[in-house]
Amino acid sequence: MIKVPGFAGSGISCGIKKRGKKDLALIFSEYPAKAAGMFTENIVKAPPVLLGMERIKNGLCQAVLVNSGVANAFTGKPGMKAALLTTGCAARELGIDESLVIPSSTGVIGGPLPVEKINKAMPVLVSELREEGLLDAAEAIMTTDAFPKYATTKVGIGGRTGTVCVIGKGAGMIMPNMATMLAYILTDISVPRRTLTKALRNAVNNSFNKIIVDGDTSTNDTVLMLANGKLGNTAIGLTGTNYRKLEQAVTETAAVVAEMIVKDGEGATKTVRIIVKGARSESDAENVARTIGNSLLVKSALYGEDPNWGRIVAAAGRAGVDFNPDRLDLYFGDHKILSNSRQVMDEASALEVMKTPKFSITLDLKTGKKASFVITSDITYDYLKINAHYRT
Amino acid sequence: MIKVPGFAGSGISCGIKKRGKKDLALIFSEYPAKAAGMFTENIVKAPPVLLGMERIKNGLCQAVLVNSGVANAFTGKPGMKAALLTTGCAARELGIDESLVIPSSTGVIGGPLPVEKINKAMPVLVSELREEGLLDAAEAIMTTDAFPKYATTKVGIGGRTGTVCVIGKGAGMIMPNMATMLAYILTDISVPRRTLTKALRNAVNNSFNKIIVDGDTSTNDTVLMLANGKLGNTAIGLTGTNYRKLEQAVTETAAVVAEMIVKDGEGATKTVRIIVKGARSESDAENVARTIGNSLLVKSALYGEDPNWGRIVAAAGRAGVDFNPDRLDLYFGDHKILSNSRQVMDEASALEVMKTPKFSITLDLKTGKKASFVITSDITYDYLKINAHYRT
Numbered sequence: 001m002i003k004v005p006g007f008a009g010s011g012i013s014c015g016i017k018k019r020g021k022k023d024l025a026l027i028f029s030e031y032p033a034k035a036a037g038m039f040t041e042n043i044v045k046a047p048p049v050l051l052g053m054e055r056i057k058n059g060l061c062q063a064v065l066v067n068s069g070v071a072n073a074f075t076g077k078p079g080m081k082a083a084l085l086t087t088g089c090a091a092r093e094l095g096i097d098e099s100l101v102i103p104s105s106t107g108v109i110g111g112p113l114p115v116e117k118i119n120k121a122m123p124v125l126v127s128e129l130r131e132e133g134l135l136d137a138a139e140a141i142m143t144t145d146a147f148p149k150y151a152t153t154k155v156g157i158g159g160r161t162g163t164v165c166v167i168g169k170g171a172g173m174i175m176p177n178m179a180t181m182l183a184y185i186l187t188d189i190s191v192p193r194r195t196l197t198k199a200l201r202n203a204v205n206n207s208f209n210k211i212i213v214d215g216d217t218s219t220n221d222t223v224l225m226l227a228n229g230k231l232g233n234t235a236i237g238l239t240g241t242n243y244r245k246l247e248q249a250v251t252e253t254a255a256v257v258a259e260m261i262v263k264d265g266e267g268a269t270k271t272v273r274i275i276v277k278g279a280r281s282e283s284d285a286e287n288v289a290r291t292i293g294n295s296l297l298v299k300s301a302l303y304g305e306d307p308n309w310g311r312i313v314a315a316a317g318r319a320g321v322d323f324n325p326d327r328l329d330l331y332f333g334d335h336k337i338l339s340n341s342r343q344v345m346d347e348a349s350a351l352e353v354m355k356t357p358k359f360s361i362t363l364d365l366k367t368g369k370k371a372s373f374v375i376t377s378d379i380t381y382d383y384l385k386i387n388a389h390y391r392t
Numbered sequence: 393m394i395k396v397p398g399f400a401g402s403g404i405s406c407g408i409k410k411r412g413k414k415d416l417a418l419i420f421s422e423y424p425a426k427a428a429g430m431f432t433e434n435i436v437k438a439p440p441v442l443l444g445m446e447r448i449k450n451g452l453c454q455a456v457l458v459n460s461g462v463a464n465a466f467t468g469k470p471g472m473k474a475a476l477l478t479t480g481c482a483a484r485e486l487g488i489d490e491s492l493v494i495p496s497s498t499g500v501i502g503g504p505l506p507v508e509k510i511n512k513a514m515p516v517l518v519s520e521l522r523e524e525g526l527l528d529a530a531e532a533i534m535t536t537d538a539f540p541k542y543a544t545t546k547v548g549i550g551g552r553t554g555t556v557c558v559i560g561k562g563a564g565m566i567m568p569n570m571a572t573m574l575a576y577i578l579t580d581i582s583v584p585r586r587t588l589t590k591a592l593r594n595a596v597n598n599s600f601n602k603i604i605v606d607g608d609t610s611t612n613d614t615v616l617m618l619a620n621g622k623l624g625n626t627a628i629g630l631t632g633t634n635y636r637k638l639e640q641a642v643t644e645t646a647a648v649v650a651e652m653i654v655k656d657g658e659g660a661t662k663t664v665r666i667i668v669k670g671a672r673s674e675s676d677a678e679n680v681a682r683t684i685g686n687s688l689l690v691k692s693a694l695y696g697e698d699p700n701w702g703r704i705v706a707a708a709g710r711a712g713v714d715f716n717p718d719r720l721d722l723y724f725g726d727h728k729i730l731s732n733s734r735q736v737m738d739e740a741s742a743l744e745v746m747k748t749p750k751f752s753i754t755l756d757l758k759t760g761k762k763a764s765f766v767i768t769s770d771i772t773y774d775y776l777k778i779n780a781h782y783r784t
Contacts, residue, residue, distance in 0.1 A: 044709030044717040074705055076718055076733060109702020110735060219706050296688070296771075310501025313466055314611050317436030325436040326468055341468060343502065379688075 002134040002150050004165045005188040006030045006230035010128035011140030014121035016069035016107075016114055024118060025140035026090065026125050027064040027167075027184055032100055033226035034190075035061035036197040038204050040221035046073035047080040048103040049220055051087070055102055059193040061226055062100035064184055065090045066141045068169075072105040072113040073219040082113035089119040093126045104182050104222050106143050106169065134167060134186075141169040141182055146264050151256035155189070155249040157233045157242050162189035164249045168208075168257040181208060183223045183257060185250060190229035195236050199247045200225045207254035211262045212293040212376040225250070259375060263358075268377035270302050273360040276316075277371035278329075284321045285372035288363065291319035293376035303378035307350035309337050316363060329364040394526040394542050396557045397580040398422045398622035402520035403532030406513035408461035408499075408506055416510060417532035418482065418517050419456040419559075419576055424492055425618035426582075427453035428589040430596050432613035438465035439472040440495040441612055443479070447494050451585045453618055454492035456576055457482045458533045460561075464497035464505040465611040474505035481511040485518045496574050496614050498535050498561065526559060526578075533561045533574055538656050543648035547581070547641040549625045549634050554581035556641045560600075560649040573600060575615045575649060577642060582621035587628050591639045592617045599646035603654045604685040604768040617642070651767060655750075660769035662694050665752040668708075669763035670721075676713045677764035680755065683711035685768035694770035699742035701729050708755060721756040 008028045016023040037056040039049050055061070065087055072079050083103045091098035105113060128136070138148035152165045163186075170181030185200065204223055236242045263271045274293045279285035292298055295315040301308040309330055317325065330338035333353040337345040353359050400420045409415040429448040431441050447453070457479055464471050475495045483490035497505060520528070530540035544557045555578075562573030577592070596615055628634045655663045666685045671677035684690055687707040693700040701722055709717065722730035725745040729737040745751050 042706060042709040043714065044705055071702070074702055074717070074733060109700075109706060219702075219709060308501075310463070310466055310611075313436055314434060314501060317434040317611060322435065325466070341466060 001132055002138070002152055002165055002167070003131050004134070004152075004163045004186045006228040007134065007186050007188075008129040008131050009134035009137035010125055010130070011133065011136030011138070012121060012125055012128060014067070015117045016067060022136065022140035023067055023069045024121055024125055025066040025137035026129060027134065027137055027186070028094065028129050029062050029226055029228040031228050031230070032060045032062045033228040034059060034193050034196050036193065036200045036225050037102070038200060038223045040219060042219050044074060044219045046071055046105060046220045047075060047083045048072055048105045049222060051080065051083045052102045052104070052222060052224070055099055056224070058099060060100060061102050061224065062096050063090060063094055064102050064104065064224060066104040066106070066137070066182065067113070067118060068141050068143050069107040070105060070111045070113055071107045071109045071220050073109040075110070075112060078112060082115045085115050086113065086118045089122045090126070093122045102224060104141075104220065106141065106182055106220055109219060134165070138167045141167070143169065145169050149257050149260040149264070151253045153249045153253045155245050157189055157231065157236070157245065160231050160233055162187060162231045162233065164189070164253050166253045166257045168261060170261045181218070181221050181261060183208060183254065185223065185225040185254065187225070187227045188230040189227055189246060190231060190233050190235050191227040191246065192235050195238055195243060195246075196225055196227055198238055199243070199250050202247055203250040203254045206251050207258040210374050211258045212290070212374050262375045262377050265377035267380040269357065269380055270378040271358045271375060272302055272377065273373055273375050275360055275362040275371065275373040276365065277362065278364040278366045278368060279321070279370045279372070280368035282370045282372050285370050286374070288316050288319040288321050288365065289372055289374045291315050292361075292363070293374040296379065299376065299379040302354070303380050305351065305354040307332060307337070307345070307347060307354055312361065312363065323365040323367050327366045329366065331362040333359050393524060394530070394544055394557055394559070395523050396526070396544075396555045396578045398620045399526065399578050399580075400521040400523050401526035401529035402517055402522070403525065403528030403530070404513060404517055404520060406459070407509045408459060414528065414532035415459055415461045416513055416517055417458040417529035418521060419526065419529055419578070420486065420521050421454050421618055421620040423620050423622070424452045424454045425620040426585050426588050427451060428585065428592045428617050429494070430592060430615045432611060434611050436466060436611045438463055438497060438612045439467060440464055440475045440497045441614060443472065443475045444494045444496065444614060444616070447491055448616070450491060452492060453494050453616065454488050455482060455486055456494050456496065456616060458496040458498070458529070458574065459505070459510060460533050460535050461499040462497060462503045462505055463499045463501045463612050465501040467502070467504060470504060474507045477507050478505065478510045481514045482518070485514045494616060496612065498533065498574055498612055501611060526557070530559045530561075533559070535561065537561050541649050541652040541656070543645045545641045545645045547637050549581055549623065549628070549637065552623050552625050554579060554623045554625065556581070556645050558645045558649045560653060562653045573610070573613050573653065575600060575646065577615065577617040577646065579617070579619045580622040581619055581638060582623060582625050582627050583619040583638065584627050587630055587635060587638075588617055588619055590630055591635070591642050594639055595642040595646050598643050599650040602766050603650045604682070604766050654767045654769050657769035659772040661749065661772055662770040663750045663767060664694055664769065665765055665767050667752055667754040667763065667765045668757065669754065670756040670758045670760060671713070671762045671764070672760035674762045674764050677762050678766070680708050680711045680713050680757065681764055681766045683707050684753075684755070685766040688771065691768065691771040694746070695772050697743065697746040699724060699729070699737070699739060699746055704753065704755065713757075715757040715759050719758045721758065723754040725751050
């Protein structure tokens, strides 16, 4: 169960998805919460994203209305109108200003948002709001996800115990910089806007922005953080112990959900952390890690449990980062596979590592002292099964 | 059959591959030919690539020795020594200077090149050289290729008829900038070095550099062009009618082989030309086309014959190119699917197009007058079957 003081949730079926599956979610804070958001970098931004970017500017949010099944993306002015109509309906039903409602949509790109179905279901959606209802909300935002995704952390702030909860979804179209991924970070800790923005950015960069499923970036990605202040703590500044505790709690909780997203990567059977160290800069390290984590040949080899390190170093070589190809060290888990680019592996040990569902691959470039990582998954028959016929 | 005046070829099994499959090829010119080459941009370059880059500097080549099965990549100094030993053996057997022999290797990265097997087979390889043997060479350079790849064009130059022949291989690890792909362009036309270099670069940029199978770039890519001058024509300059005819012939012949490579893309069932027009620059157009052609979600939809245009525009949106997402036109074959980003499609027609094995998708950005394209394939269960267990 997920509970965050001062927040309520609900999730119901309004008829967008087939077979009565939940497809409409509401997250509500009893007070207007301090709010910050991060949104897709795709230049094709869905109307709900554009509306959310506009509304978040005032720094407050009290309700998040999410539908799954249809992304309301690439729908132009009618799509914006639909986002305005549905959030307007939610605001009236909740008795709050419509500027305090932020929408998200996820699902097929291109179809119109069924405004009538959503608004007709609004009274029920609002009446079902309850503290224990966040799990229903987590279920209602799922698309190809196999399970709902959430995590909660308790954190001591000035003698009181605050809660940080992350609810997320997303299984395909994931890659660094938040592909079709929605995440809502809820906390009762009192956090001023500037602090919230900083903590959110740092947490997202070290969690959701490190995951890769298929290299695509969606039109709808959104991470919102809402802090309703119900805990009554002294407001947290931009630095200091309390700030560090907050950022750590948000990062760790987000990282748990991010890893769930990879684990649930469409059809995935492996969760693999690609660590690149010994780089001249963190961005060099990240570029190499990302190129490896995105390589279809590497992801196929992970699926086949083939310790084909040649594909890993070949991917590293096309990342646009300079290193000496004769000096690489490579590890599968703790097993050293390459030392100064010479194979020193006991292939059986490497194979043992690859047979586990979760492991790390570490590449040491030996050109500097910086490191970074990404979390990737394998690509499987089931990925294709899901994505070849997604709409049928 | 493939025949180019003054060239001979042979292809035999020397025991690198299992079951007596051909794995060693020789292409020989009766005169030292003017030569130019283009090589992988991966910073991890295999020893045969490094040796080829060195030897091509003198502008002449008389023999190309190619093995399949093992890439001799990431093998360090022993790998370079192996390339020197095998090309040295070929040179002695052919009675030519070893600087005139360029090696290529393709196959698994990381294993040592079996020098003894190759050199032991060299007398037979050389004795089998014959004008009709280029097809054997084309077969011996195959790895996961389902069929040998070659094309020939005749071109009139100053009253004589010259031949341009392209022999290629490559089915996985293909993406713009020549992934694990080998191609040898042979002509009897007399072409000075500078002209050869220009024609090769332009032809490759409009053929092999436009194809995508899986977005990976190999350590071994090589395109060599050899012009032995047997036709006896007046040498061709850097401009003028004869130059244009030469460049066109080389480009068209290379494009035929490039398209064969996509068609044979591991497990592929579709060959799709992604055309982007109305761009501000050719590189903008190419970036958008390449991002679409590389999208795993687009490639999955091609496989599933799902006219999911949302994935196409979403991919376009993350290419880093500015355009107005509300003004796009999109076509499947000749059918207009989107007009000013509004769906105007008869989905049944779109589906008809997608059911064919070869078609085009055209995106008009309406921001300028430049265009470019890539050729991509779908990604299928068979791709994974081939790549998950490549080494087993």
